[in-house]
Amino acid sequence: MVSAPLRMTHGPLPLWDTLQGSVQGVNKARNQDHHDAEGLGTAAQPLIMAVADGHGSAVHARSHLGSRFAVDLFVQQARQFAALAEPRGGTRPPSLAWLMNYAQYTLPRQLVSAWQETALGHWERSSSHGEPGLSPTDKLVLYGSTLVGAVLTPRVFAAWQLGDGELAVVTDDGQVTVPLAPDEADLGDETESLCSPQAWLRVRTHWAPVTAPGRAPRLVSLSTDGLSKSFASDSGFRQFMAGLDDRLSAEGPQCVRAVLPQWLTKASQHSGDDTTLVAAWHTATALTGPGGVPPAGGGAADPADPADPADMTDPYRSDE
Secondary structure (H helix, E strand, C coil), X not given: CECCCCCCCCCCCCCEEEEEEEECCCCCCCCCEEEEEECCCCCCCCEEEEEEEECCCHHHCCHHHHHHHHHHHHHXXXXXXXXXXXXXXXXXXXXXXXXXXXXXXXXXXXXXXXXXXXXXXXXXXXXXXCCCCCCHHHHHHHXXXXXXXXXXCCCEEEEEEECCCEXXXXXXXXXXXXXXXXCCCCCCCCXXXXXXXXXXXXXXXXXXXXXXXXXXXCXXXXXXXXXXXXXXXXXXXXXXXXXXXXXXXXXXXXXXXXXXXXHHHHHHHHHCCCEEEEEEEEHHHHHHCHHHCCCCCCCCCCCCCCCCHHHCCXXXXXXX
């Protein structure tokens, strides 16, 4: 699935500021999530973000490793994609149509293949000969994990998702979108996975070439489903993202980093799941607004505005 284009800024140095955090779920033996973020969003230092959620049940006994493999391998693939989109040394870049085809088909296939090879290699190195024989499919299931990843360069914004979790984007005019949300929600605890048969065909792709200056998204956020499940509805999650953007605009990322662990802890208490968020805030767009105009005052309506975790009661699921 390829979503509609999103406009980003042409400019000498996009000012992306990242924040990230992860909290282990209540009564969980270990945190199955893994995450990473690097870069500035420039041609030389593309912004790359990823979160992965290991499935964690008994049949996925090594999924904490599978999620780490997923993030590390995505970062490698994303660096290669960014180098193609923004070639160095005067090399002519490929067309956007070629890059879109690469994003939608080539990268997912390469990523899934690399993940499966890594998981099977780990099994062979770490398992004793006395363990019962397993098929390659059964071995991969042990490492099952979801993945959400994104790449931002001066030329393109692309993102990929396999399984649950969320890519949330706050556009330049303050609208909150979830461009990779599935057409139908997964039933129960079932979700698509890197260990699914032909998993590369199940990857959803967001493709957003740079088409106009001054229209970068204000906020790009990747999170595991421990965050979204803590809200009683999709609208509660969107309100949280709007409030996060408002808080960043009002007080800056340093203040948000200080309270992010509290928000994630509270979300984890409501969802009962590991909760991870990685976000990138585009300072120039957020502080000036569309067309260089400062944004209007006023934040998201309480209680969705994450100004104080103690006030964030209504959007979350009840404790019943």
